[in-house]
Amino acid sequence: SGYVTLDVGYKNTGATQSSITFLDGELGILKYRGYPIEQLAEKSTFIEVAYLLIYGELPTADQLAKFEYEISRHTLVHEDMKKFFDGFPSKSHPMGQLSSLVCSLSAFYPESLKSNQTKEELNQSMIKMLAKMATIVSWIYKKSLGHPVMYPLNKFDYVTNFMNMTFGQLTEDVEIDPVVVSAMNTLLILHADHEQNCSTSTVRIVGSSESNIYASVSAGISALWGPLHGGANQAVIEMLEKIKEDGGDTDKWIAKAKDKNDPFRLMGFGHRVYKNFDPRAKIIKKACDDILEKLGIDDEVLEIAKRLEEVALKDPYFVERKLYPNVDFYSGIIYRALGFPTDMFTVLFALGRLPGWIAQWKEMKQNKEPIGRPRQIYNGAVDREYVDIANR
Ligand code: CMC
Numbered sequence: 001s002g003y004v005t006l007d008v009g010y011k012n013t014g015a016t017q018s019s020i021t022f023l024d025g026e027l028g029i030l031k032y033r034g035y036p037i038e039q040l041a042e043k044s045t046f047i048e049v050a051y052l053l054i055y056g057e058l059p060t061a062d063q064l065a066k067f068e069y070e071i072s073r074h075t076l077v078h079e080d081m082k083k084f085f086d087g088f089p090s091k092s093h094p095m096g097q098l099s100s101l102v103c104s105l106s107a108f109y110p111e112s113l114k115s116n117q118t119k120e121e122l123n124q125s126m127i128k129m130l131a132k133m134a135t136i137v138s139w140i141y142k143k144s145l146g147h148p149v150m151y152p153l154n155k156f157d158y159v160t161n162f163m164n165m166t167f168g169q170l171t172e173d174v175e176i177d178p179v180v181v182s183a184m185n186t187l188l189i190l191h192a193d194h195e196q197n198c199s200t201s202t203v204r205i206v207g208s209s210e211s212n213i214y215a216s217v218s219a220g221i222s223a224l225w226g227p228l229h230g231g232a233n234q235a236v237i238e239m240l241e242k243i244k245e246d247g248g249d250t251d252k253w254i255a256k257a258k259d260k261n262d263p264f265r266l267m268g269f270g271h272r273v274y275k276n277f278d279p280r281a282k283i284i285k286k287a288c289d290d291i292l293e294k295l296g297i298d299d300e301v302l303e304i305a306k307r308l309e310e311v312a313l314k315d316p317y318f319v320e321r322k323l324y325p326n327v328d329f330y331s332g333i334i335y336r337a338l339g340f341p342t343d344m345f346t347v348l349f350a351l352g353r354l355p356g357w358i359a360q361w362k363e364m365k366q367n368k369e370p371i372g373r374p375r376q377i378y379n380g381a382v383d384r385e386y387v388d389i390a391n392r
Helices: 037-043 046-055 061-072 081-086 094-108 119-145 158-167 178-191 198-207 213-225 232-245 250-258 279-294 300-314 316-320 328-338 342-366
Strands: 021-024 029-032
Touching: 029 037, 029 046, 029 279, 037 178, 037 279, 046 061, 046 158, 046 178, 046 342, 061 119, 081 094, 081 119, 094 119, 094 213, 094 342, 119 158, 119 213, 119 342, 158 178, 178 279, 178 328, 178 342, 198 213, 198 342, 213 342, 232 250, 232 300, 232 328, 232 342, 250 300, 279 328, 300 316, 300 328, 328 342
Parallel strands: none
Antiparallel strands: 021 029
16 A cells, blocks of 8 residues: 555666665776776686675685685585486576576575574575586586586686586596686676676565575576576577678668567667666677687677677667667677587576675675565456356
């Protein structure tokens, strides 16, 4: 009852106070815990950024070593999870598999269901979530190839371990190129948090009913799946491939994106908050050039992407609506260069976003936020009498 403000899509409504990520959409600023994304992307590692997001401070060397050690104690995933995993058709979409597998962790680690977990128990469930995610993501990739899964090797750091479980072989030693590990660290850092986006808000709202961490993160993964959110990175490459097959006429596709009778949108363009540029896209564009050069890859799709960006940025339609390339525009080109198939891209976004989801879930609990429950303005029928089925 009482006065309800209508804000469909929460365009102007704040749902929480948060001290994790600062974002200025007009100026194109993004900071985690006060540290500029540009510095973190250049100098930090994914796991250090995860620590920063979750605990609020950059770790000392000892704190980081302890954090990495604790994670490494939990990288194995319960063997019985494989029976469940085996039931998926091998070509089923990795995001559906990931969301289901993460939720099913709650069955294997039931201590997470206790509603009055101590601080240490809560910390353990966050560590387990982080540790097991990389293993699960690598399983999904191996399954798509029909290859046996790899076990974690805890002598490696988090990202190297992930790349080894993904691209390593049981049958021979495969060197994981440090250039590839470094590119992967950069990408994961750029995705690690982005304040109250669709998936993060989902994690917080599910967690606000005191659901366990696995169920909350699983819901976030489902929210990320859609092409208007994390699914855009897959959609971008599919779009660029289509443009390539179509002869590379970027003007034609720009015209399609502008045509209001055509549902086609320029994927990887536009953002709810950034109205000037997306600072992550700037870093990714440069990383994309660097990594392709280092790996000696010449990808025609990158040329099409650059041409598309150049044309769009001069076009009044995009200028007036303040539509710029977002984080998803160039990330897929890097993932592809690293050897990932297109349908794994959004799963990699989820792996990167995980520390943010965990940090936001923890903050929501610490703030003792009430259950999330939006209001509505009812505009349906009033006062109808039930009509017997025979008389309808
Ligand atoms: N191509 C063509 N027109 C667009 C695009 C686009 N990519 N994005 C927005 N517009 C137009 C839209 O049609 C509307 O025009 P009009 O005012 O004439 O009706 C205007 O720009 C405003 O768009 P909106 O849909 O009202 O804006 P929104 O804040 O609700 O949506 C968005 C933001 C990101 C969902 C949208 O820009 C979009 O669909 N982009 C393509 C998908 C994409 O790249 N998503 C990734 C987002 S960033 C990372 C992430 O969240 O995962």
